[in-house]
Amino acid sequence: MTKLNTSKWTKYKLLRKSSKLNVNLPETAWLRKSSFWRMIKKYRELIIKPTGSYGGNGVIRIKKMAPSTYEVQDGATKKIFTQQSQLNAYIKKQASKNNIIQQRIPLATVNDRPFDLRVMVQRRLKSPWEVTGKLAKVAGKGFVVTNIRLSSGKVVSVEHALKNSALKTMRAADLLSQLDKVALQAAQKLGPFYPWVRTMGIDMALDKEGNVWIIEVNFIPMLGLFLKLKDKSMFHKMKSFRKNIPINES
Structure with missing residues (x-):
C-alpha cells in the first residue's frame, strides 16, 4: 500500500468517513475565499492553520465582531478589518500557504x-x-x-x-x-x-x-x-x- 500523506487535511478527511466520529469533528475545509465566507457566515469565528505544520505555528483566529468588522488574531497580535476587500486580500495571501480553515470550538x-x-x-x-x-x-x-x-x-x-x-x-x-x-x-x-x-x-x-x-x-x-x-x-x-x-x- 502506498504511504498516505500525513497532513492534517488528509487525516481529517479519513476521520470524517467515520459515522461515529462525525459529531466530534469541527467542520474543516481547504482555505479558499469561497470556503472562508461560507464558514464565517455560519460560525462567526474560525481558525486558519497550515496543514503540514505542528506546534501551533501559523495558527490564526478570525472573528466576526459586527456586520462589516472582523478581528484577526495572530499570536497575541490583533488587527481589525472593516473592509471586505482588505479581508479578501488577507485570505488570498493565507490561502497561498496551503492552509485549512476550521470551525472555532468555544x-x-x-x-x-x-x-x-x-x-x-x-x-x-x-x-x-x-x-x-x-x-x-x-x-x-x-x-x-x-x-x-x-x-x-x-x-x-x-x-x-x-x-x-x-x-x-x-x-x-x-x-x-x-x-x-x-x-x-x-x-x-x-x-x-x-x-x-x-x-x-x-x-x-x-x-x-x-x-x-x-x-x-x-x-x-x-x-x-x-x-x-x-x-x-x-x-x-x-x-x-x-x-x-x-x-x-x-
Whole structure:
C-alpha cells in the first residue's frame, strides 16, 4: 500500500468517513475565499492553520465582531478589518500557504484562558490501541493557541483543568471516559491507513457544554510535556511502549 500523506487535511478527511466520529469533528475545509465566507457566515469565528505544520505555528483566529468588522488574531497580535476587500486580500495571501480553515470550538477555560487536551494513544505490536496518558494545555494570557512554547502557557493535569473550569459541575469521570472513547475510535479509524504508526498524540477539546472534539492527530508527538506534570507515571508508561519517542517538545 502506498504511504498516505500525513497532513492534517488528509487525516481529517479519513476521520470524517467515520459515522461515529462525525459529531466530534469541527467542520474543516481547504482555505479558499469561497470556503472562508461560507464558514464565517455560519460560525462567526474560525481558525486558519497550515496543514503540514505542528506546534501551533501559523495558527490564526478570525472573528466576526459586527456586520462589516472582523478581528484577526495572530499570536497575541490583533488587527481589525472593516473592509471586505482588505479581508479578501488577507485570505488570498493565507490561502497561498496551503492552509485549512476550521470551525472555532468555544473551548472550556481555566481563569478565562482556553485549554485543550493532549491524549496519547499507543499500541504494542499486534495489540489493540490503549490510552496511555492525558494532560491539559492552558493558553498563555491573551493567546487563543494553547501551544506552551508559543503562548507561554502551562501544563496541568486534566483533573485539575476540569475542577477549575465551568465544567466542574459535570461528572469528571464521565468526561474522561468520553475522551478516551473518542480518542480510541480515532486511532482505530486511522490505524489501518497508517500501519507503521503505533503512537498517536491526539489534540482534543471540551467545549463549554462538555462536548468532546478532535482538533488534530499527531503521529510524532513529543513526550516532554508529560514531564511537567507532578505525576511522572504516564510518562514512564508511554516510554515503555516506544523507546525512541522524542522527549523534547518542539
